[in-house]
Amino acid sequence: MNRLLRDPAFLVLPLALFLLVFYLLPVVQMLLRSTGADWSFRPFVDAFSSEVTLKVFWLTARIAVIVTVLTLALAYPLAYFIATTGERTAMVLLALVLVPFWTSILIRSYAWMVLLGQNGVVNGFLRWTGVIDAPVRMLNTTFAVYVGMVHVLLPFMVLPILSSLKAIDGRLVAAAENLGAGPGAVFRHVIVPLSMPGVLAGSVLVFVLSLGFYITPALVGGPSDMTVSMLIAGEVDLYRWDVASAIATALLIVTLVTLALFGRVVSLERIFGGAR
Amino acid sequence: MGAGDIGTTRSRAGSPVRFAGVSKSFGSFVAVHPLVLDVKEGEFMSFLGPSGSGKTTTLMMLAGFEEPTDGRIYIGHQDITAVPPARRNVGMVFQSYALFPHMTVEQNIAFPLRMRGLSKAEQMREVGRVLEIVGLERFGRRFPGQLSGGQQQRVALARAIVFQPPVLLMDEPLSALDKYLRSHLQSEIRRIHRDLGITVVYVTHDQDEAMTMSDRICVMRDGRIAQVDAPEALYSRPQDEFVAGFLGESNMLDAVVAFSAERTLQLEIGGDRIVLPVARQPAGGQVRLSVRPEHVAFHPDPAGGATVADVTYVGDHRRYDLRLADGGMLIVKAQSTGAEPVPPGARVTVDWPAAQIRAFSEGTALQ
Amino acid sequence: MNRRNIRVSGPLTQAVLGAVALLVAAFLILPVLIIVPVSFTADSFLSFPPPGFSTQWYARVFSRADWLNSAWLSIWIAVVVTVVSTVLGTLGALGLVRGRFIGQRLLLAFIMSPLIVPGVIVAIAIYFFYARLKFVGSPLAIAVAHTTLAVPFVVVNVSAALHGFDRRLEMAAANLGAGRFATFFHVTLPIIRPGIAAGALFAFISSFDELIVAMFIAGPTQVTLPLRMWESMKSSLDPSIAAVSVLAIAISVALFLSSALLQRRARRRSGAASGDPQ
Numbered sequence: 001m002n003r004l005l006r007d008p009a010f011l012v013l014p015l016a017l018f019l020l021v022f023y024l025l026p027v028v029q030m031l032l033r034s035t036g037a038d039w040s041f042r043p044f045v046d047a048f049s050s051e052v053t054l055k056v057f058w059l060t061a062r063i064a065v066i067v068t069v070l071t072l073a074l075a076y077p078l079a080y081f082i083a084t085t086g087e088r089t090a091m092v093l094l095a096l097v098l099v100p101f102w103t104s105i106l107i108r109s110y111a112w113m114v115l116l117g118q119n120g121v122v123n124g125f126l127r128w129t130g131v132i133d134a135p136v137r138m139l140n141t142t143f144a145v146y147v148g149m150v151h152v153l154l155p156f157m158v159l160p161i162l163s164s165l166k167a168i169d170g171r172l173v174a175a176a177e178n179l180g181a182g183p184g185a186v187f188r189h190v191i192v193p194l195s196m197p198g199v200l201a202g203s204v205l206v207f208v209l210s211l212g213f214y215i216t217p218a219l220v221g222g223p224s225d226m227t228v229s230m231l232i233a234g235e236v237d238l239y240r241w242d243v244a245s246a247i248a249t250a251l252l253i254v255t256l257v258t259l260a261l262f263g264r265v266v267s268l269e270r271i272f273g274g275a276r
Numbered sequence: 277m278g279a280g281d282i283g284t285t286r287s288r289a290g291s292p293v294r295f296a297g298v299s300k301s302f303g304s305f306v307a308v309h310p311l312v313l314d315v316k317e318g319e320f321m322s323f324l325g326p327s328g329s330g331k332t333t334t335l336m337m338l339a340g341f342e343e344p345t346d347g348r349i350y351i352g353h354q355d356i357t358a359v360p361p362a363r364r365n366v367g368m369v370f371q372s373y374a375l376f377p378h379m380t381v382e383q384n385i386a387f388p389l390r391m392r393g394l395s396k397a398e399q400m401r402e403v404g405r406v407l408e409i410v411g412l413e414r415f416g417r418r419f420p421g422q423l424s425g426g427q428q429q430r431v432a433l434a435r436a437i438v439f440q441p442p443v444l445l446m447d448e449p450l451s452a453l454d455k456y457l458r459s460h461l462q463s464e465i466r467r468i469h470r471d472l473g474i475t476v477v478y479v480t481h482d483q484d485e486a487m488t489m490s491d492r493i494c495v496m497r498d499g500r501i502a503q504v505d506a507p508e509a510l511y512s513r514p515q516d517e518f519v520a521g522f523l524g525e526s527n528m529l530d531a532v533v534a535f536s537a538e539r540t541l542q543l544e545i546g547g548d549r550i551v552l553p554v555a556r557q558p559a560g561g562q563v564r565l566s567v568r569p570e571h572v573a574f575h576p577d578p579a580g581g582a583t584v585a586d587v588t589y590v591g592d593h594r595r596y597d598l599r600l601a602d603g604g605m606l607i608v609k610a611q612s613t614g615a616e617p618v619p620p621g622a623r624v625t626v627d628w629p630a631a632q633i634r635a636f637s638e639g640t641a642l643q
Numbered sequence: 644m645n646r647r648n649i650r651v652s653g654p655l656t657q658a659v660l661g662a663v664a665l666l667v668a669a670f671l672i673l674p675v676l677i678i679v680p681v682s683f684t685a686d687s688f689l690s691f692p693p694p695g696f697s698t699q700w701y702a703r704v705f706s707r708a709d710w711l712n713s714a715w716l717s718i719w720i721a722v723v724v725t726v727v728s729t730v731l732g733t734l735g736a737l738g739l740v741r742g743r744f745i746g747q748r749l750l751l752a753f754i755m756s757p758l759i760v761p762g763v764i765v766a767i768a769i770y771f772f773y774a775r776l777k778f779v780g781s782p783l784a785i786a787v788a789h790t791t792l793a794v795p796f797v798v799v800n801v802s803a804a805l806h807g808f809d810r811r812l813e814m815a816a817a818n819l820g821a822g823r824f825a826t827f828f829h830v831t832l833p834i835i836r837p838g839i840a841a842g843a844l845f846a847f848i849s850s851f852d853e854l855i856v857a858m859f860i861a862g863p864t865q866v867t868l869p870l871r872m873w874e875s876m877k878s879s880l881d882p883s884i885a886a887v888s889v890l891a892i893a894i895s896v897a898l899f900l901s902s903a904l905l906q907r908r909a910r911r912r913s914g915a916a917s918g919d920p921q
């Protein structure tokens with residue numbers, strides 16, 4: 001008995017109990033709420049018989065896909081450059097990735113409001129250079145949503161790609177070159193395949209996080225740029241808690257299914273572990 | 277708890293260690309078969325064997341990090357089988373030293389004294405004493421990361437002896453060091469062992485190390501003791517083929533029994549006949565012989581049955597690869613001073629040293 | 644290290660790549676930096692470039708009781724969250740890394756899930772739950788909710804430290820006479836301390852910056868700093884938000900830098916890993 005209690009596994013107990021009561025129990029209650037009192041799944045029917053709900057899910061998925069693709073396109077060159085450049089430059093660039101990473105989403109979204117507004121920095125710059133005469137509407141558009149979300153999520157893509165690039169043994173590159181592969185071939189046949197785990201991890205992470213976005217689209221998006229999270233919050237404000245629970249359950253299921261399908265590649269330790 | 281009473285068995289001299297039928301299984305895998313061994317007080321005993329032979333597991337059971345599946349372990353007269361590691365009062369030098377990276381050398385060495393509740397002044401005095409023994413008086417304020425491998429090894433040794441344990445365990449303590457440093461530290465460990473009179477149980481897979489350092493060597497194989505003996509006895513009278521092959525270089529040859537009588541065995545190897553003073557064996561049976569390369573001699577002889585296949589110059593001796601008449605190979609070490617080498621291709625006759633040949637039947641020695 | 648650089652591109656390609664990387668990095672950092680000049684504008688509304696330098700918005704923030712109260716509330720909550728989540732998370736990481744039990748992987752995934760599950764889902768679940776318990780509006784309620792969100796950061800960082808920990812050091816301590824607790828406090832804890840510190844730091848920042856949960860469960864009198872910022876942002880683009888943002892970023896960056904420095908010092912002091920002959 002004494003031996004049993006000495007098992008280090010028991011140290012996880014306080015945390016497990018805490019999360020059980022203050023996290024799992026609330027989520028389970030919410031899931032139960034979405035089934036309706038008599039397991040009629042009435043809230044689901046109410047939620048998904050509305051065209052708005054379906055449209056918002058579709059819009060959210062579309063935003064998530066586009067943001068993931070854009071993020072990947074920007075992150076890979078940056079990560080590759082950091083992995084191949086000198087140590088000092090790499091450290092500076094990594095800091096430039098990490099500082100925004102640890103700045104709150106709220107502040108970063110606010111920054112885009114300042115940048116993209118009618119009297120904002122971008123409009124001011126464009127007018128000063130003479131490219132445009134009258135301010136262009138950029139804030140409160142879908143464009144602003146993409147820009148803001150890509151900005152917020154970029155570090156989540158850069159870090160896993162960088163870590164898988166750094167894990168590549170440079171001797172493999174030397175070997176490929178020795179075997180007659182030119183730079184393009186080495187990149188295509190050695191570096192790209194070996195960095196795939198990072199690309200996949202980053203993409204899954206960015207996609208899943210995009211699905212749940214709330215703050216950025218709410219601040220910089222237009223009236224038609226509604227995400228599932230915003231819809232849920234709106235239903236709560238209208239005191240339609242059961243419908244809100246149903247939509248939230250659906251979003252949770254989509255998130256978990258995505259993770260179950262592709263989540264194996266995501267190592268949270270790599271992204272959130274340590275400041276480096 | 278009372279940290280103070282760990283040190284009650286402390287003494288200058290070493291204590292005997294007894295393994296009484298100690299075994300260890302991991303699931304269905306038996307790492308150590310019931311082991312019976314007495315280490316005398318003040319003795320330097322090495323556990324020697326290839327990896328997986330159970331030597332480290334045995335040491336870990338003695339240190340208290342593995343619990344024996346069966347059997348008892350005694351230090352002195354005390355049964356320590358159920359005593360937790362922290363209260364066993366045995367010193368241990370770990371493989372790669374396990375120095376605390378966040379403590380200075382002094383703090384590392386003072387740690388066991390601190391755990392035993394010694395005053396700061398006593399701690400510093402003892403730390404100074406052992407730092408002197410290992411010759412690191414000027415390094416007390418350094419962190420382990422700022423020391424060389426050899427210095428780290430000495431710190432680990434100092435930390436293991438500072439609380440004057442009656443038994444010192446060493447788990448491949450020199451394996452991370454280069455050859456020169458290793459032989460230097462070997463003699464230093466010998467000196468400390470002599471000076472302190474402590475019982476040392478030393479685990480190694482390096483036979484030269486075991487030979488040069490130990491009073492006795494316990495050769496282990498597949499979780500069993502193959503032979504326990506003094507280095508010389510092990511080398512000259514291995515009890516089985518494994519020990520003969522494992523300790524030093526040996527020629528292993530197959531021979532056929534030509535004729536056998538009370539305490540004489542006439543054998544045929546490579547076309548030659550030799551007589552050994554060994555117990556009777558059925559005629560026509562197979563026997564395996566082991567003979568050390570330095571014990572065999574040969575002389576050039578145009579009518580000889582063996583041929584020189586290769587000669588290698590190795591400084592103090594030459595190493596000859598001879599091909600025997602039956603195609604078997606024999607390695608011979610011959611003094612290189614003064615003599616001209618016998619060229620490859622030359623025919624030679626082997627002078628078999630009957631007194632130095634060990635004969636084995638089914639793995640065990642016949643003598 | 645036997646690693647060689649994986650660079651394959653020639654100088655020209657590398658230069659182009661460098662330019663692209665620089666642009667992306669600028670895209671990351673400039674929006675954060677732009678808030679600084681904006682916060683010092685002499686104008687009464689957002690404009691760029693600012694017509695003149697003034698600290699009026701900082702003065703205004705520090706003279707407004709509502710901003711100050713929110714700041715203190717957020718700091719107070721973050722401190723409570725940091726303490727609780729660091730203790731729970733460190734113990735949890737020890738149990739998860741050192742223990743062997745059924746459902747371990749599932750439990751780990753569960754503990755980590757707040758990092759991935761959409762914030763709104765967690766927020767409304769907790770909101771409904773607290774509403775039933777009449778717990779909504781209390782700062783303690785926010786702290787409890789934030790702890791569930793902050794704990795994964797501690798678990799991740801402490802686990803990483805424990806994975807890199809050489810168990811032989813604990814065996815050595817035990818062999819030298821240290822009991823379980825002495826071993827933990829003299830050996831294990833000092834060595835994993837940088838991991839715990841990093842986890843605590845991230846826990847603090849995650850609570851200090853948290854908006855969505857606070858949005859649902861904060862009461863009208865207990866408005867956290869991000870929540871007050873959010874509400875001001877929705878109504879106006881008042882540059883005092885810029886001033887508050889600069890202060891908040893300064894806190895994060897200062898914490899971040901100090902922890903990085905502490906870790907570097909700890910690393911340098913202890914030198915290379917033990918048993919690494921040099």
